[in-house]
Amino acid sequence: MRNFRLCLCYDGGRYRGWQKQGNTGGTIQEKIEALLSRLLAQPVEVAASGRTDAGVHARRQTCSFRADTDLSCGELLALIRRHLPEDIGALSLSEADSRFHARLSCREKSYVYFIWNSPAPNVFYRKYSYAWPDALDTAAMEQAAALLLGRHDFRSFCSVTKMKKSTVRELRDISITRQGPMLRIRFTGNGFLYNMVRILVGTLLEVGSGQRSPGDMSRILEARDRQAAGFTAPAQGLFLWEQKY
Amino acid sequence: MRNFRLCLCYDGGRYRGWQKQGNTGGTIQEKIEALLSRLLAQPVEVAASGRTDAGVHARRQTCSFRADTDLSCGELLALIRRHLPEDIGALSLSEADSRFHARLSCREKSYVYFIWNSPAPNVFYRKYSYAWPDALDTAAMEQAAALLLGRHDFRSFCSVTKMKKSTVRELRDISITRQGPMLRIRFTGNGFLYNMVRILVGTLLEVGSGQRSPGDMSRILEARDRQAAGFTAPAQGLFLWEQKY
Numbered sequence: 265m266r267n268f269r270l271c272l273c274y275d276g277g278r279y280r281g282w283q284k285q286g287n288t289g290g291t292i293q294e295k296i297e298a299l300l301s302r303l304l305a306q307p308v309e310v311a312a313s314g315r316t317d318a319g320v321h322a323r324r325q326t327c328s329f330r331a332d333t334d335l336s337c338g339e340l341l342a343l344i345r346r347h348l349p350e351d352i353g354a355l356s357l358s359e360a361d362s363r364f365h366a367r368l369s370c371r372e373k374s375y376v377y378f379i380w381n382s383p384a385p386n387v388f389y390r391k392y393s394y395a396w397p398d399a400l401d402t403a404a405m406e407q408a409a410a411l412l413l414g415r416h417d418f419r420s421f422c423s424v425t426k427m428k429k430s431t432v433r434e435l436r437d438i439s440i441t442r443q444g445p446m447l448r449i450r451f452t453g454n455g456f457l458y459n460m461v462r463i464l465v466g467t468l469l470e471v472g473s474g475q476r477s478p479g480d481m482s483r484i485l486e487a488r489d490r491q492a493a494g495f496t497a498p499a500q501g502l503f504l505w506e507q508k509y
Numbered sequence: 510m511r512n513f514r515l516c517l518c519y520d521g522g523r524y525r526g527w528q529k530q531g532n533t534g535g536t537i538q539e540k541i542e543a544l545l546s547r548l549l550a551q552p553v554e555v556a557a558s559g560r561t562d563a564g565v566h567a568r569r570q571t572c573s574f575r576a577d578t579d580l581s582c583g584e585l586l587a588l589i590r591r592h593l594p595e596d597i598g599a600l601s602l603s604e605a606d607s608r609f610h611a612r613l614s615c616r617e618k619s620y621v622y623f624i625w626n627s628p629a630p631n632v633f634y635r636k637y638s639y640a641w642p643d644a645l646d647t648a649a650m651e652q653a654a655a656l657l658l659g660r661h662d663f664r665s666f667c668s669v670t671k672m673k674k675s676t677v678r679e680l681r682d683i684s685i686t687r688q689g690p691m692l693r694i695r696f697t698g699n700g701f702l703y704n705m706v707r708i709l710v711g712t713l714l715e716v717g718s719g720q721r722s723p724g725d726m727s728r729i730l731e732a733r734d735r736q737a738a739g740f741t742a743p744a745q746g747l748f749l750w751e752q753k754y
Contacts, residue, residue: 273630273631273632273633274632275632275633275635321633323633345628345630350630350632350635351632351635352632353629353630353631353632354629354630355629356629383590384598384599384600384601385518385590385595385598385599386518386598387518387519387520387595387596387597387598388518388520388566388568388637390520390595390596392633
């Protein structure tokens with residue numbers, strides 16, 4: 265059995281997220297596993313660096329799978345590209361060390377959230393950003409973000425209220441940059457809880473619009489209660505951005 | 510009657526172009542005229558800097574219309590924004606000199622065509638560019654483009670074969686730039702024939718891929734025959750970009 269590393273990008277708009285859920289269909293994992301199983305005439309299971317929620321995009325999602333084939337990586341990549349739907353792209357395919365696993369070997373991941381911050385709409389980014397027409401105090405947002413950095417129990421920023429596993433994660437960096445009307449918030453860490461980035465963004469937007477003060481962040485972390493944090497920003501602005509191995 | 514100048518952007522993907530054609534529906538002009546007529550409770554006719562074909566986008570389309578209203582521009586702009594569909598955006602609205610007409614007063618227009626030139630697909634630009642996976646000789650394309658500049662009879666680059674009006678236009682600039690895998694061709698001129706930019710792009714792509722030599726361009730111009738030029742590049746890569754008044 266050879267072990268492969270496959271990098272994908274996808275527009276999550278019409279999918280129910282990465283991870284298969286029974287036989288309900290509509291997930292990206294099912295699409296990829298069905299395609300590889302058919303092309304390689306054997307059952308193929310695909311691991312990814314992490315899940316993405318329904319509607320969330322991936323600029324880069326690293327995957328791994330084992331298969332028995334004589335095809336070269338170039339041949340298999342061309343085959344995959346020919347059969348993928350237009351909203352999933354195969355960026356690269358290479359052979360990996362037999363111990364490589366897209367989720368277990370991942371050391372760091374980053375997500376980027378895009379906010380179109382202008383009263384004038386941008387129709388071309390409407391499916392890839394969240395439109396926020398009112399002014400945002402990015403200095404206050406940066407102050408708030410600084411309080412989130414480091415190792416914390418992020419239970420307040422998790423949608424699963426009865427999470428039994430550890431909700432401690434390390435947020436290594438949050439960078440807020442603006443290019444014209446487009447605000448971009450990048451989160452880098454060793455792992456993220458369910459809906460964590462979207463709740464962080466919603467809470468930062470409440471700070472940026474003056475509904476909360478930056479100092480609230482420490483209180484929210486301490487509360488360990490989803491009710492203490494802000495709203496969940498919509499999925500379409502969120503991109504799984506990069507992974508480090 | 511006050512005279513207004515309205516700048517729009519639109520994703521042309523689901524429209525049959527700018528210009529209304531009888532009562533068939535599905536054009537952007539009809540959408541805008543119906544909306545303004547309803548909001549202002551009077552029949553409103555809207556002129557635009559020029560037509561865009563079915564599927565062609567507008568980063569900026571300057572429009573003008575006359576109407577009798579007491580609303581301020583800010584109030585009317587907010588109303589328009591509230592009622593436009595998500596693939597049409599109102600960028601600005603101002604009051605114009607009574608002689609201003611979006612088409613007749615336009616001195617110069619530019620179009621940009623985007624080509625995603627890589628074997629690795631980009632799913633996020635799939636509706637806003639034309640994917641060309643094979644290598645392109647951009648130096649040859651630039652040589653070819655240089656032969657098109659100036660005042661010429663562009664009949665060979667027009668889809669309407671029995672055009673009775675003049676097919677002479679002045680192409681003032683063609684710039685070909687690359688940012689990573691994205692190739693961007695910008696055309697600036699005093700006016701463009703039906704499908705002209707898309708046929709120019711198709712012909713330049715045939716030069717870039719070695720199917721034609723750059724020198725062919727002079728022969729094609731002289732032929733005054735649509736058959737002499739290359740294919741019509743697909744609508745989704747084309748953006749009406751800017752207008753000068």
